[in-house]
Amino acid sequence: MSNAGSTPGTAPGSAVFARLPDLREGLADLYRDLHTHPELSFAETRTAGLIAERLRALGLDVTTGVGRTGVVGVLANGDGPHVLLRADFDALPVTEQTGLPYASGTDGVMHACGHDMHVACLLGALDLLAGGRAYWTGTVTAVFQPAEETGAGARAMVDDGLFDRTGKPDVVLGQHVGPFPAGSLGCHAGPALAATDALKVTLHGKGAHGSRPEAAIDPVVMAASTVMRLQTVVSREIAGSDTAVVTVGVLNAGTTQNVIPDTAELKLNIRTYTEEVRKTVLAAVRRIIEGEAAAAGATRTPDIEPIETFAVLVNDDDAMDRTATAFREHFGTERVFDPGPATGSEDCGTFATASGAPICYWFFGGIDPDTFAKAEAAGTTARDIPSNHSPHFAPVVEPTLSTGVEAMTTAALTWLSPDPENRR
Template sequence: MSDMHSTPDITTLGALLARLPQTRDDLADLYRDLHTHPELPFAETRTAGLVATRLRDLGLEVTTGLGGTGVAAVLANGPGPRILLRADFDALPVQEQTGLPYASTTEGVMHACGHDMHVACLLGALDLLVAGRAHWAGTLTAVFQPAEEIGGGAQAMVDDGLFDRIGTPDVVLGQHVAPLPAGLIGCDPGPALAATDALKVTLYGKGAHGSRPEAAIDPVVMAAATVMRLQTVVSREIAGGETAVLTVGALNAGTKDNIIPGTAELKLNIRTYTGPVRAAVLAAVKRIVEGEAAVAGATRAPDIEPIDTYPVLVNDEDAVARTLAAFRRHFGEESVLDPGRATGSEDCGIFATASGAPLCYWFFGGIDPDTYRKAQTAGTADRDIPSNHSPHFAPLIEPTISIGVEAMTAAALTWLTPRQT
């Protein structure tokens, strides 16, 4: 493992990046194509096909259908470390409202989280690394993952024998475009992204005519009381020094104004960083949901069902320090920051946990710097800068793609063994 402690010089990185201007237009076209044709989790067949074709054209050994629609590729280039570079490629059930000429043509589906950008950047980095293979030694593995948005894709690929196909990595590297100025890179060591528990709660009442509420057990009132009581979990049951978020993202009940329905459904999203806090929040949700149903006189206990779960994403401190040192050398000190922990969630960490490898997962900006600066000066950045999952989210194509390609290439070279040419 002594090769893992080598450090690429800026000349080597520059030699690889010299090819980037030749590929920018193609990567931009690819990005626009992916953005126009988004696909939902585990249905990314067109995207997977495009990715697999490009990987084969680069000369990599390609495996498709991993975990359903996942794609993995390997390039063995002599003795040295085995690194895993990861991108996700599923879209969201969002109706796009950007007005872009390359906006989604799929009704109700949009790349609202930037996974199309991740694919373009990783393919761009692979192109540079393959073309510059004389400068490094080791084994390059790339994972294009489905279904990140439902927290199932990484585990599905692992369960389908990913590491039997590509080998066990010595490090896992991943990145995500964010509503930051293009040119900035942020990475937080330790528990950087929260665990998620998404739950569906079904409350059972008794239906009746709206004119005779005395004949009903009203699940709408039951749901309203439950929502209000759930707001006390974080504020009154979690210590001030801990972090938790509990959001009721959906409340559905009834079909008509004069009908009291028989059921109501809530969808909850919980974010935590530690096992004890997670257990406390989940226990409080169960107690409150069941308690409000009992107080309302429900004749059937509510159902609480999991929708999806993400583990905490933990960045290895040494891996972060080493990778960020390379970013600072290339991009400059002023372009690299520690954004602190975020309450978003990601399943990229599963590849690290399942393989026992350290993880470095960073964010790179995708917003026009002038637009961001003006909004920040006006104090309206939260309102005027669309975030991930917004129907208006639209990363600036350049320099965002170039920054993402450069970051992934620099990170990869940080872990591969340099060769004298």
């Protein structure tokens, strides 16, 4: 697959893509700049400023500070459908280990999920749409969202009056770069991304000297027993036909080797697709945590606090079919596949739920195709291909960037057509 990006197809509106070759270098520079300057959730002030500056240069009506650091640009072009295009732009508290010349310049912060790529792709699509007004009618609302990683950004923008400012869209379109071959697109109708429940658990014991465990109620042992018992929730309480993931990502206890502490802290991440399974898992998790504390002789019930919550993202069947059909026409059938549901989570669905519009959300690959093919042939993709949130995750600039720009533009044109015959 050529690093020059794909060749635009012959579907209606393809003339809009004529300027893409001229945009690639500038968009790549922007992507590398964003990657070097990552910002955490609700602290994306530099990123928001760059986005707003570019939107104004394209002639969009720009509003900043929506949901704290969110940016909204509106491109109105006569009567027609109203399409919301969304990109997120926060980074993660991860120390980058890619070794790239444009690696993060901020210690302990990295664009490990590809949100910098999302921004560059949406800005590229808006540039094409703004320069191709003769080929579509309607309104494009570009939503650049903060704090996706905490599950709070989309809700913050909605609660801050996003739809009072822009009106409600007819469809919500979004995309995410992932560990697939660059140049490919993954489209799955129905439940596409899982719900998340993140919990903070504080186990209360009784501290004592390390030499006198009989005088303590050891929260470290309590935590260890809890972690191991939690591994049985999915394997013994969830049917094989259902899906759930329970992960303990944090276990903190104590300050030195010869002191048994008073407390231990766990942080859990739970993924499910249905409300029934979600309730079953949450009830089992609570029962096990409280049961292990009781078995250890704890004199106080553990504290279980929610940290963040994401709803299931459910792609509308008709919206996905319509958009994926356009992708196959533009890119070729061989480049569009169904990845199945993913256990990752996303809050983009909040915009659809809050507005009552259908959502179509897809993935585009970011891994060098030859590298991916070799790992796939060896059966080592899980080991050798860095996934999102890895300190080694870094999409190849091309053809990832061009594919993301073309995909977002193609999806928008599918819903923004001046002629019903051209709506595919």
